[in-house]
Amino acid sequence: AQTVTQSQPEMSVQEAETVTLSCTYDTSENNYYLFWYKQPPSRQMILVIRQEAYKQQNATENRFSVNFQKAAKSFSLKISDSQLGDTAMYFCAFVKTDSWGKLQFGAGTQVVVTP
Template sequence: AQTVTQSQPEMSVQEAETVTLSCTYDTSESNYYLFWYKQPPSRQMILVIRQEAYKQQNATENRFSVNFQKAAKSFSLKISDSQLGDTAMYFCAFIEVDSNYQLIWGAGTKLIIKP
């Protein structure tokens, strides 16, 4: 069965520090997409970053980057120069290309950025 595991229920760092959120997943497929979604307190969920499994190059979006290790089925999110607005729940998810619609979600990591 496909699963996503986020082993850090909660993390806390000082503003401007770098933080890495862990995610591992399990699938028997080779063609899939991986995502990190962010849900700020009382605000809507938004997509942070996306990675295609067939691409070896790690995706980056400004201060957000991933470390995608396909063989290890690991997909961590690094946030550089963290800001107070990064405080949120972060969810790791993936979708198998053949599935076309069914996202598999992790339980989330609560990230707190302290001033």
């Protein structure tokens, strides 16, 4: 079974600064996808960034980037130039390529951006 671990329950960062959220996962699969989802106070789940395991290049979406270390089974999210609107819960999620697509989520990291 796959497990996804987010070891930081909460992170605080000042506006314009950078914060890095950690995520590790445990799997015997070679092909899979990883995602970061953002859940603001409205509780909607919003896709932030995705990474395909067979791609070595780290994904980037504007101020969001990942550091994907396949051998270490690590998938951290970096938020650069943090903005107040980045305040949210962030979930790391994993899905096997050969499954029906069940996403497995970590416990989440609450990010608080302060002025």
